[in-house]
Amino acid sequence: MTRIAIYDTTLRDGSQGEGVNFSLQDKLLITTQLDLLGVDYIEGGYPLSNPKDAAYFRAVRDLDLKHARVTAFGMTRRKDVAAEDDIGMKALVGVAMPAVTIVGKSWDFQVLEVLGVSLAENLSMITDSVAFCAAHTPEVVYDAEHFFDGYKKNPEYALRTLQAAADAGAAWLVLCDTNGGSLPDEVSKAVADVVANIKVPVGIHTHNDCELAVANTLAAVAQGARQVQGTINGIGERCGNVDLCSVVANLSLKLKGYEVLLPGSLVHLTEVSRYVHETANMNFRPGQPFVGTSAFAHKGGMHVHGIRKNAASYEHIDPALVGNERRVLVSELSGKSNIAEKLAEYGLEQDSALLTKVLDRVQDLENEGYQFEAAEASFVLLVERLAGRETSWFSSLGYHVSVSGRPDGAAVTEATVKLKAGDAIEHTVSEGDGPVNALDGALRKALEHHYPRLMEMRLFDYKVRVINGREGTAARVRVVIESQDDDSVWGTVGVSENVIEASWLALIDAFDHKLTKDARSSRSRVALAQT
Ligand SMILES: CC(=O)SCCNC(=O)CCNC(=O)[C@H](O)C(C)(C)COP(=O)(O)OP(=O)(O)OC[C@H]1O[C@@H](n2cnc3c(N)ncnc32)[C@H](O)[C@@H]1OP(=O)(O)O
Numbered sequence: 393m394t395r396i397a398i399y400d401t402t403l404r405d406g407s408q409g410e411g412v413n414f415s416l417q418d419k420l421l422i423t424t425q426l427d428l429l430g431v432d433y434i435e436g437g438y439p440l441s442n443p444k445d446a447a448y449f450r451a452v453r454d455l456d457l458k459h460a461r462v463t464a465f466g467m468t469r470r471k472d473v474a475a476e477d478d479i480g481m482k483a484l485v486g487v488a489m490p491a492v493t494i495v496g497k498s499w500d501f502q503v504l505e506v507l508g509v510s511l512a513e514n515l516s517m518i519t520d521s522v523a524f525c526a527a528h529t530p531e532v533v534y535d536a537e538h539f540f541d542g543y544k545k546n547p548e549y550a551l552r553t554l555q556a557a558a559d560a561g562a563a564w565l566v567l568c569d570t571n572g573g574s575l576p577d578e579v580s581k582a583v584a585d586v587v588a589n590i591k592v593p594v595g596i597h598t599h600n601d602c603e604l605a606v607a608n609t610l611a612a613v614a615q616g617a618r619q620v621q622g623t624i625n626g627i628g629e630r631c632g633n634v635d636l637c638s639v640v641a642n643l644s645l646k647l648k649g650y651e652v653l654l655p656g657s658l659v660h661l662t663e664v665s666r667y668v669h670e671t672a673n674m675n676f677r678p679g680q681p682f683v684g685t686s687a688f689a690h691k692g693g694m695h696v697h698g699i700r701k702n703a704a705s706y707e708h709i710d711p712a713l714v715g716n717e718r719r720v721l722v723s724e725l726s727g728k729s730n731i732a733e734k735l736a737e738y739g740l741e742q743d744s745a746l747l748t749k750v751l752d753r754v755q756d757l758e759n760e761g762y763q764f765e766a767a768e769a770s771f772v773l774l775v776e777r778l779a780g781r782e783t784s785w786f787s788s789l790g791y792h793v794s795v796s797g798r799p800d801g802a803a804v805t806e807a808t809v810k811l812k813a814g815d816a817i818e819h820t821v822s823e824g825d826g827p828v829n830a831l832d833g834a835l836r837k838a839l840e841h842h843y844p845r846l847m848e849m850r851l852f853d854y855k856v857r858v859i860n861g862r863e864g865t866a867a868r869v870r871v872v873i874e875s876q877d878d879d880s881v882w883g884t885v886g887v888s889e890n891v892i893e894a895s896w897l898a899l900i901d902a903f904d905h906k907l908t909k910d911a912r913s914s915r916s917r918v919a920l921a922q923t
């Protein structure tokens with residue numbers, strides 16, 4: 393097996409992505425996760441850049457890392473300054489990490505136009521910087537910035553920059569597609585040339601500006617690159633870096649003969665991807681290959697029919713290999729197979745007449761603007777109602793919402809709810825930050841003393857979508873509410889021409905689902921205790 397070293401730069405190049413700003417604590421938590429995953433190198437930051445990165449290198453020493461080597465990143469010495477006097481060089485070796493990564497210029501145009509030095513001075517900057525760091529740090533990684541652009545324009549000079557780094561003691565030469573504009577065959581050709589002519593292990597660092605970062609990385613590995621640099625979820629400057637989740641999964645599952653991470657790590661890939669999204673406060677990318685929530689989500693009826701017979705019919709791998717899971721969605725594109733699969737998932741009985749009835753109703757409701765993909769709780773309640781098994785926790789007798797302006801300009805929202813719970817009639821009122829908050833408050837006042845477990849539940853997301861926009865204010869709206877308790881998250885949906893009515897429908901489904909699911913799980917606990 394050929395070992396490919398995985399070098400993570402989420403905390404350095406990833407943090408150059410728009411909207412990404414890790415706190416020191418975030419960086420340390422991510423470091424721990426990456427180490428558990430079995431990443432070989434973690435580029436922690438740029439010690440000269442800012443106080444947070446400098447503090448990271450002090451704090452990271454206290455982590456008990458099992459496998460990863462933390463590297464500090466910086467550029468070659470400044471022009472006209474000796475390496476030992478350069479503040480960047482001193483900062484790099486001063487953090488005393490097991491490895492240092494130095495970025496230097498490979499493209500003659502960049503040297504002349506951007507650095508503003510001669511081609512010979514750039515070679516000296518590389519030599520001096522690598523030699524200085526190699527004398528003070530166990531391992532020096534040399535990142536050849538713009539290598540592929542430089543190689544296309546002036547291959548002889550680009551190769552000389554690498555040779556300078558190799559001769560000065562670099563342990564790795566990492567070829568960077570800094571602008572992300574290269575194509576796989578260009579990458580292949582250049583990597584093959586470097587591997588054939590320079591006797592230091594080669595790495596690859598790609599950006600995704602042409603959506604080719606993964607392809608370029610795999611092309612480089614095929615030509616002999618033995619280190620892959622990238623970020624979790626592909627975050628990074630402009631269109632991002634190569635997504636290490638995809639690289640690792642492809643190297644482990646699609647290509648033969650490569651070994652990455654630690655044995656058994658792959659099943660943690662989805663968890664780490666979501667952890668980084670959460671920590672970076674970024675939305676998940678549902679369609680992210682391998683680890684996204686939609687990566688194994690089946691919607692078309694024919695597909696679900698196929699996977700029920702054999703999952704390989706519509707899945708390129710078993711989702712469990714990367715810690716992900718199969719999902720079946722219910723929509724107007726469903727067939728009876730989707731409904732059957734969903735009923736089985738919720739432990740509901742299924743008979744052919746019920747499947748047909750549910751499918752017909754789903755298709756009618758979706759035609760009216762409902763969407764059950766993000767509102768499975770409303771779907772399950774619909775099934776219970778159609779099966780005649782619905783438990784009547786409460787029935788609505790009406791509601792009223794008013795919004796009035798106060799003299800100081802603030803708006804006051806008040807909701808009144810009237811409902812029947814058991815034999816009791818409840819009539820409650822609540823103020824709120826807005827209509828949904830006020831209705832939620834009034835519903836709780838009416839129901840919590842009947843059903844105290846409702847106190848465990850909270851609403852955490854509310855989305856409104858206009859369905860037939862051309863009708864102007866008479867358009868229908870779809871409201872999807874996400875609720876949560878200690879055990880689960882569930883979505884409910886309401887559709888109406890009136891946004892408050894649509895919210896009310898989604899809200900009462902949310903309360904209904906909480907009571908129904910708790911009753912179902914306590915029934916199964918009793919059944920289990922009796923066996
Ligand atoms: C491809 C990459 O991702 S490389 C990493 C890019 N990351 C970042 O830039 C984030 C961190 N950067 C920073 O915190 C700051 O830019 C610093 C601390 C590095 C430098 O800040 P400043 O001294 O204010 O310089 P500024 O950022 O404006 O310009 C960069 C300077 O570095 C020089 N420089 C750029 N690349 C190199 C290099 N490889 N070797 C030596 N000097 C370089 C430039 O010529 C310029 O110097 P000049 O002003 O004397 O011409």
Ligand SMILES: CC(=O)C(=O)O
Nearest residue numbers: 495535537538568570
């Ligand atoms: C080093 C680096 O981040 C790049 O060249 O893209």
